[in-house]
Amino acid sequence: MAEVSVHNVTKRFGKFTALSDVSMEFPDGGFFALLGPSGSCKTTLLRTIAGFLFTDGGTIRIGQQVVDDIPVEKREIGLMFQNYALFPNMTVADNVGFGLRVRKVGASEERRRIGEALDLVQLGHLGDRKPHQLSGGQRQRVALARAIVTRPRVLLLDEPLSALDKSLRVDMQIELKRIQREIGITTIFVTHDQEEALTLSDKIGILREGRMIQSGPPRDVYNNPVDVFTAEFLGDANIIAGRGQGQRLERPQAGGILVPPGSDTASALAVRPESISISTFEPIQDGISKVNATLVQRMFAGAMSTCIAEGDGNTYKVIGRDLDIPEVALGQKVWLSWKAVHTIVIPGQ
Amino acid sequence: MSPRRFPRPSKALHPHRQQNRSQQPANDPTYNAPKRPINIHKENTQAFEEAPTSIEVFWDSAHAGKVSIRDDALEAVQFAAIATDQDINDIADMDAVKSKLTALMPQIKTYWGSENDWNQFMAAGDLEVATIWSGSASRSMSAGLPVEFVVPSEGAIGWLDGLSIPVSSTKQDAAHAFINWIIDPAFYVKWAADGAPASANAKAAAALPDDAFNKRILSDPEVVARVQFQRPVSDENREAYLALWQELKAAQ
Amino acid sequence: MSTTLANQQRSKIISLLSPAYLWLTVAIFLPLSAMLYFSFLSDVPFGQTEWHLTTENYQAFFQTTTYAKLLWKSIKLGLIVTGFAVLVGFPCAYVLAKVIQGRAREALFLLVILPFWSNSLVRIFSWAIVLRGNGVLEIGLNAILPFEVDVNLMFSTPAIVIGLVHSYLPYVILTSYLALQAIDDNLIDAARSMGAGKHTILWRIILPLSLPGLLAGAVLIFVPVVGSFMEPRILGGRVGTYFGTVIEDQFVAVFNWPLGAALSFILLAVVLVILALSSPILRRAQT
Numbered sequence: 001m002a003e004v005s006v007h008n009v010t011k012r013f014g015k016f017t018a019l020s021d022v023s024m025e026f027p028d029g030g031f032f033a034l035l036g037p038s039g040s041c042k043t044t045l046l047r048t049i050a051g052f053l054f055t056d057g058g059t060i061r062i063g064q065q066v067v068d069d070i071p072v073e074k075r076e077i078g079l080m081f082q083n084y085a086l087f088p089n090m091t092v093a094d095n096v097g098f099g100l101r102v103r104k105v106g107a108s109e110e111r112r113r114i115g116e117a118l119d120l121v122q123l124g125h126l127g128d129r130k131p132h133q134l135s136g137g138q139r140q141r142v143a144l145a146r147a148i149v150t151r152p153r154v155l156l157l158d159e160p161l162s163a164l165d166k167s168l169r170v171d172m173q174i175e176l177k178r179i180q181r182e183i184g185i186t187t188i189f190v191t192h193d194q195e196e197a198l199t200l201s202d203k204i205g206i207l208r209e210g211r212m213i214q215s216g217p218p219r220d221v222y223n224n225p226v227d228v229f230t231a232e233f234l235g236d237a238n239i240i241a242g243r244g245q246g247q248r249l250e251r252p253q254a255g256g257i258l259v260p261p262g263s264d265t266a267s268a269l270a271v272r273p274e275s276i277s278i279s280t281f282e283p284i285q286d287g288i289s290k291v292n293a294t295l296v297q298r299m300f301a302g303a304m305s306t307c308i309a310e311g312d313g314n315t316y317k318v319i320g321r322d323l324d325i326p327e328v329a330l331g332q333k334v335w336l337s338w339k340a341v342h343t344i345v346i347p348g349q
Numbered sequence: 350m351s352p353r354r355f356p357r358p359s360k361a362l363h364p365h366r367q368q369n370r371s372q373q374p375a376n377d378p379t380y381n382a383p384k385r386p387i388n389i390h391k392e393n394t395q396a397f398e399e400a401p402t403s404i405e406v407f408w409d410s411a412h413a414g415k416v417s418i419r420d421d422a423l424e425a426v427q428f429a430a431i432a433t434d435q436d437i438n439d440i441a442d443m444d445a446v447k448s449k450l451t452a453l454m455p456q457i458k459t460y461w462g463s464e465n466d467w468n469q470f471m472a473a474g475d476l477e478v479a480t481i482w483s484g485s486a487s488r489s490m491s492a493g494l495p496v497e498f499v500v501p502s503e504g505a506i507g508w509l510d511g512l513s514i515p516v517s518s519t520k521q522d523a524a525h526a527f528i529n530w531i532i533d534p535a536f537y538v539k540w541a542a543d544g545a546p547a548s549a550n551a552k553a554a555a556a557l558p559d560d561a562f563n564k565r566i567l568s569d570p571e572v573v574a575r576v577q578f579q580r581p582v583s584d585e586n587r588e589a590y591l592a593l594w595q596e597l598k599a600a601q
Numbered sequence: 602m603s604t605t606l607a608n609q610q611r612s613k614i615i616s617l618l619s620p621a622y623l624w625l626t627v628a629i630f631l632p633l634s635a636m637l638y639f640s641f642l643s644d645v646p647f648g649q650t651e652w653h654l655t656t657e658n659y660q661a662f663f664q665t666t667t668y669a670k671l672l673w674k675s676i677k678l679g680l681i682v683t684g685f686a687v688l689v690g691f692p693c694a695y696v697l698a699k700v701i702q703g704r705a706r707e708a709l710f711l712l713v714i715l716p717f718w719s720n721s722l723v724r725i726f727s728w729a730i731v732l733r734g735n736g737v738l739e740i741g742l743n744a745i746l747p748f749e750v751d752v753n754l755m756f757s758t759p760a761i762v763i764g765l766v767h768s769y770l771p772y773v774i775l776t777s778y779l780a781l782q783a784i785d786d787n788l789i790d791a792a793r794s795m796g797a798g799k800h801t802i803l804w805r806i807i808l809p810l811s812l813p814g815l816l817a818g819a820v821l822i823f824v825p826v827v828g829s830f831m832e833p834r835i836l837g838g839r840v841g842t843y844f845g846t847v848i849e850d851q852f853v854a855v856f857n858w859p860l861g862a863a864l865s866f867i868l869l870a871v872v873l874v875i876l877a878l879s880s881p882i883l884r885r886a887q888t
């Protein structure tokens with residue numbers, strides 16, 4: 001096991017610059033997510049760490065070793081693909097044992113470790129099957145067993161769960177996290193599913209057009225997005241245009257909005273839908289921001305409901321417990337309010 | 350004149366050949382069939398200081414791998430019969446023929462199938478000595494190929510092409526006119542300049558210039574006497590010859 | 602109600618399939634049956650020949666060792682040509698499928714298919730020009746090499762093999778290409794990530810997965826090469842007598858169609874037996 005360090009990495013495909021000056025630290029034994037929209041070079045970054053691609057600048061370290069000139073075969077990594085990439089001509093056991101055979105660990109050791117790995121993913125009884133005789137979830141587990149059986153220094157996963165249906169995906173997330181904890185392997189995980197990234201990781205990195213926009217623990221990034229893109233990409237956010245300084249930022253159209261103490265200059269404000277309260281009367285507490293708005297939509301979804309309201313030239317999305325939302329006819333006026341600490345200040349000029 | 354039908358094709362017989370062949374006896378006064386000695390050998394003049402005279406040149410190790418004969422069972426067997434001093438129409442010692450041909454095989458570079466093949470192989474220097482028909486040889490020489498045509502002292506195969514008119518023909522006059530034209534001395538002299546078979550019409554043969562191929566080589570009665578003319582071959586013989594030839598080829 | 606629907610369905614299927622079956626009947630079944638019939642005749646039934654049914658033509662195969670010897674020679678030729686075609690064609694297909702991308706691939710593909718589009722006789726005569734002594738190959742080599750070489754491959758077994766390999770190479774390239782193309786690149790990446798070198802990947806992943814295509818190509822080559830006659834005759838010279846040339850002789854030179862047909866069916870039977878015997882291996886490769 002080892003930490004991974006990506007330092008000022010640049011990668012070009014011909015004239016096209018894929019990764020520009022990307023840096024991120026992945027401490028030993030952690031679980032990390034690389035998150036970004038499609039085409040944001042997540043896969044490119046992962047393949048660069050894996051050693052399929054070589055950098056055009058910057059340095060990648062695995063453990064204490066600089067691996068810039070080491071090809072994938074020698075990097076001692078474990079890799080798992082979105083489509084599993086199991087060898088269709090081999091049994092489950094042979095798939096898992098492939099890396100061991102390459103390393104010539106000997107027949108008895110090979111058998112022992114294949115058994116161990118299959119037990120870890122709870123497939124000990126399916127060693128003789130061919131991949132096409134397995135369900136999607138089982139293939140996933142075989143791919144995982146195959147990736148870790150050689151005891152790699154790092155486990156790299158490229159959207160490993162996106163081919164599974166929702167309930168299976170949640171099961172696999174829990175399973176993946178359990179196995180990762182059990183063997184304590186440094187794991188880097190590419191996904192475009194923000195919820196998955198937030199649930200699983202110790203640290204996430206947000207990529208956009210080949211740049212690392214922000215990285216840090218999920219809660220930090222969620223609460224303090226560095227720009228509008230991150231705020232909107234990670235969770236939902238109501239963006240309020242405006243600029244100012246100090247405790248109160250002036251909006252162009254109407255009224256001020258309170259921000260947390262100690263905020264710097266801002267280019268925009270944001271508020272999460274779940275931070276907003278709805279009431280039929282004007283709230284009178286101190287230290288809150290309030291907006292008079294018209295309710296335009298209300299969607300019931302069991303425990304929670306989502307409302308859309310328009311006011312002060314903005315459209316607000318509000319999410320709350322259904323019983324906390326007053327019965328108001330569509331088209332009626334309502335008050336939206338939230339605490340100053342819940343106003344997210346997006347830095348800028 | 351007794352009109353005759355073309356013979357039916359029969360198995361183990363080349364159909365083209367069959368059509369060329371008439372059942373007309375060679376001495377039928379009605380027709381002057383062109384005489385066509387074949388299988389008189391032929392060599393690349395550049396490969397020889399002096400033209401050989403014996404058929405044994407085919408077995409001469411100096412020309413190993415530079416020899417060719419036509420890919421034809423009957424011709425191969427009769428060729429070997431001449432080389433073993435036998436009558437081509439009544440081969441008594443087939444064992445001698447077989448061992449003679451067996452000895453010939455390693456000398457052979459390739460068999461030839463058509464005049465065009467033969468010309469190409471000669472021009473490319475693949476061959477130094479090969480059998481050929483006199484008509485083909487005269488054409489090749491007039492086209493400028495540096496080859497010489499020799500009738501070996503042991504003899505050569507000859508045959509007669511006849512010109513026949515079917516009983517059922519409705520254009521008998523035109524057919525006669527055509528036959529007369531093709532054996533006419535005036536036409537024959539022109540034809541021979543480009544390469545023609547020997548003519549059985551004595552007047553036509555005499556009309557050739559002295560340096561004409563057919564006069565130079567084939568007018569010598571001694572040469573003509575050495576030529577053995579093919580007669581019809583029985584089906585059993587044909588099959589035996591074919592089996593022998595295939596066996597020899599398969600052993601290569 | 603449902604039966605009329607089923608009937609309609611059936612008549613639709615029949616009307617859609619009938620052109621294909623008609624074609625198969627006219628193009629394959631009828632000529633083959635005619636040949637099978639011929640093979641049991643004592644003589645060609647043209648003109649006024651007398652003929653009767655007989656198995657003599659089949660017996661002829663066993664009466665001398667000539668035919669069996671030639672058949673074995675042809676099978677050996679088939680194996681050699683198939684072997685070389687696979688050795689040359691598979692790497693070509695690999696490069697086309699996995700190494701080259703984009704425009705260059707299309708251009709190379711065209712070059713591979715080109716032999717298919719040229720007349721086979723033209724192809725063979727082109728080889729004759731290249732291979733013969735003082736031919737294009739010899740002149741070319743002597744222009745490059747500092748010493749004199751004497752290349753005269755014409756009228757030899759290597760010449761036949763070269764001509765046949767060239768003629769049939771596209772089959773093995775095309776079938777292997779399709780099989781290789783279907784191999785997910787992620788499989789190769791996965792193997793690399795587990796530390797496998799090129800050799801291991803070739804033997805344990807690429808070859809097993811492309812084997813069905815490779816074998817299909819091999820069968821497509823082996824069958825016609827065993828019966829080939831044009832290349833052996835033109836390029837082989839004295840050593841160019843094979844089972845196929847003997848069959849050809851029966852049809853075009855000695856006018857013995859019945860024997861030619863019988864020899865053809867013996868060849869067909871032997872080839873089918875060979876394929877049947879090797880089918881367990883082929884089937885194992887499929888899974």
Ligand SMILES: Nc1ncnc2c1ncn2[C@@H]1O[C@H](COP(=O)(O)OP(=O)(O)O)[C@@H](O)[C@H]1O
Pocket residue numbers: 013016018036037038039040041042043044045
């Ligand atoms: N081998 C390559 N050659 C050229 N461009 C590439 C290559 N691989 C990826 N790209 C480009 O890099 C960009 C990022 O791709 P990728 O890393 O796959 O994005 P993501 O995984 O985030 O969806 C895309 O625009 C893609 O076209």
Ligand SMILES: [Mg+2]
Pocket residue numbers: 042043
């Ligand atoms: Mg991707």
